[in-house]
Every structure is written in C-alpha cells, then in structure tokens.
Amino acid sequence: MGTATHHPDEDILINGLKSGNQGAFREAVRLYTPGMMAVARFYLDHASAEEIVQDCWVTVIDAIQTFEGRSGLKTWLHRIVANRAKNHLRKAKREVNADFSEALDPDLAARFAPNGRWATPPSLKSNESAQALMENGALSDCLDQHLSALPETQRSALMLYEAHQHKSDDVCNILDVSASNLRVLLHRARQKIFLMVETFQETGEC
Amino acid sequence: MLMCRDLARIASDYIDGELGTSKVMSVKMHLLMCGRCRSFIGSLRASIELMSAHSSQQLDEDLVRRIDERVSESLNARNSGGTKPE
Incomplete structure (x- = not known):
C-alpha cells in the first residue's frame, strides 16, 4: 500500500513534530485534541479520557519518529488513543455498552401510524443553510446540550464520521465496531439532532 | 412496498x-410520491450539515492548556542540552 495523500501543511506539521518543535506541538494539540477526545470518550468516562489523551500526546513526542505516513496524522493519532483506551478498559475489566438493536429512535418511531405512514410528519424547514442556522447562538447552545446528552458511543461515532470526516472503515477500526453497528450509532445520533432542531425551530426553545 | x-x-x-x-x-420512488418523507430527508440532511458545522468549533481550552504544559515539560526535558526548540 502506498502512502496516504497528505495536505502539504500536514507534512510541514509532521516535520515540526519530528524535530520536537514546541510551536508545531501546540498547533497539533489544538487541531487534533477534539477528535482524540471523541475517540477516548467512546470507551471511557470523561476524566479517564482526558488522562489518556494527555498521556498520548506525551507518547507522541517520541512515537512520531516512527510515523511513516501510511495513514494521515489524524488517523494515526486516533488509533493510538483507541489502543490506549481499549487497554485501559481491559484493565478495568469493563466493556463498551451500546445499543445496536434498533435503527429508529423511539421518539421518531412514535410518530408513525400503525400502517407505517407518518402520523406526526416532520415540521422542520430545511431551506435554511447550516451556516445561517449556526449564527443563531441559542441554537448552537441547544445543540451543545443535546450533543452532551447523547450516549457516548453515538456521540463519538457522530464526531468521528461527521466532524472529523473519517471514512467508515477507519471509524469502525478506531471504535472497534462492525460497519452495520456504526450505521446504527450514526443514524440514532442524527435522529436526535433532527428532533432537537425541529423542536427548536418550532418553539424557539431547547 | x-x-x-x-x-x-x-x-x-x-x-x-x-x-x-x-x-x-x-427510496427514490417513495420520495417522488411522498412530500413528508422528502421533507424528512431534507431536514435530516440539514441537521447533519449543522452538526458538522458545529462540532468542528468545539475545543476545551483548559484541556489544551494542560496538554501544552505537559508536552512542553517533556520536550524541555528531552531537549535540555540539545537543540533549543522555537
């Protein structure tokens, strides 16, 4: 397999990290920590996840010398976090708890009539662009609240897939879930966000 | 069906x-006939875009500061006597 295509800026950053440049580390920490936290939170509670992510960055100082660019830097970092988090989980003799059994959110499922048609159809206006919606500070706060309320497994899947734009294969690998289970996590999380935005647009309340 | x-x-x-x-x-056949589902798909798509636009903004400044400190300590320990980082 050849090397992954990198953004030229990423190569500059990698060189900076390899030469132990503090500025490069500061930049990388800002850039990659949110994604690394999303990975860690899939497996662990918040405090343990922060601990693991901090430890990972210290490890990276030396480990970056072995980075060969077979994957992107982000994927490489996410795999390091995932491995550490899995070890942590194993030591604590715990398992990830996730419900993969039903793709339809119960609140959305309740909106269909027994014949499978909409009983309470969607009322959301989809003609506003995401950017325009984001300029509404109250909606942004509401989204934060709802994202925090999602089960960790759903939130991590959503973050990695949506915000960090990993390919499905990478997300499955990092989170140790099957492709079909990833689809369930993603869809469940997206439905929750859909329901939240709908309520917000309808009532102006979170 | x-x-x-x-x-x-x-x-x-x-x-x-x-x-x-x-x-x-x-799915396409169904969407042709069903405005409610068209609206649902459109709205779900909008929610997904909203999510992407939103989550890329999140950064825990306090955590970043703690990481910076630890990384900086380790780098300094490693570099002491060696080349000075920027």
Whole structure:
C-alpha cells in the first residue's frame, strides 16, 4: 500500500513534530485534541479520557519518529488513543455498552401510524443553510446540550464520521465496531439532532 | 412496498450512499410520491450539515492548556542540552 495523500501543511506539521518543535506541538494539540477526545470518550468516562489523551500526546513526542505516513496524522493519532483506551478498559475489566438493536429512535418511531405512514410528519424547514442556522447562538447552545446528552458511543461515532470526516472503515477500526453497528450509532445520533432542531425551530426553545 | 417508517429507518444510509441499487430505487420512488418523507430527508440532511458545522468549533481550552504544559515539560526535558526548540 502506498502512502496516504497528505495536505502539504500536514507534512510541514509532521516535520515540526519530528524535530520536537514546541510551536508545531501546540498547533497539533489544538487541531487534533477534539477528535482524540471523541475517540477516548467512546470507551471511557470523561476524566479517564482526558488522562489518556494527555498521556498520548506525551507518547507522541517520541512515537512520531516512527510515523511513516501510511495513514494521515489524524488517523494515526486516533488509533493510538483507541489502543490506549481499549487497554485501559481491559484493565478495568469493563466493556463498551451500546445499543445496536434498533435503527429508529423511539421518539421518531412514535410518530408513525400503525400502517407505517407518518402520523406526526416532520415540521422542520430545511431551506435554511447550516451556516445561517449556526449564527443563531441559542441554537448552537441547544445543540451543545443535546450533543452532551447523547450516549457516548453515538456521540463519538457522530464526531468521528461527521466532524472529523473519517471514512467508515477507519471509524469502525478506531471504535472497534462492525460497519452495520456504526450505521446504527450514526443514524440514532442524527435522529436526535433532527428532533432537537425541529423542536427548536418550532418553539424557539431547547 | 417501502413505507414511511421503513424509509426513516434507512434514511442515513440513503444520504451517505450506503444502500444497494434496488433499495435506492425504491427510496427514490417513495420520495417522488411522498412530500413528508422528502421533507424528512431534507431536514435530516440539514441537521447533519449543522452538526458538522458545529462540532468542528468545539475545543476545551483548559484541556489544551494542560496538554501544552505537559508536552512542553517533556520536550524541555528531552531537549535540555540539545537543540533549543522555537
């Protein structure tokens, strides 16, 4: 397999990290920590996840010398976090708890009539662009609240897939879930966000 | 025949292009006839965009500061006597 295509800026950053440049580390920490936290939170509670992510960055100082660019830097970092988090989980003799059994959110499922048609159809206006919606500070706060309320497994899947734009294969690998289970996590999380935005647009309340 | 509830169940797979050709055809057929499901798919798509636009903004400054400190300590320890970082 050849090397992954990198953004030229990423190569500059990698060189900076390899030469132990503090500025490069500061930049990388800002850039990659949110994604690394999303990975860690899939497996662990918040405090343990922060601990693991901090430890990972210290490890990276030396480990970056072995980075060969077979994957992107982000994927490489996410795999390091995932491995550490899995070890942590194993030591604590715990398992990830996730419900993969039903793709339809119960609140959305309740909106269909027994014949499978909409009983309470969607009322959301989809003609506003995401950017325009984001300029509404109250909606942004509401989204934060709802994202925090999602089960960790759903939130991590959503973050990695949506915000960090990993390919499905990478997300499955990092989170140790099957492709079909990833689809369930993603869809469940997206439905929750859909329901939240709908309520917000309808009532102006979170 | 695909009902609205079935479509809601596989809506993300449809949006992400994860469905097989025949399933895509039946979703498209359904959407042609059903304005409510068109609205649902459109809204779900908008929610997904909203999510992407939003989550890329999140950064825990306190955590970043703690990491910076630890990394900086380790780098300084490693570099002491060696080349001075920027």
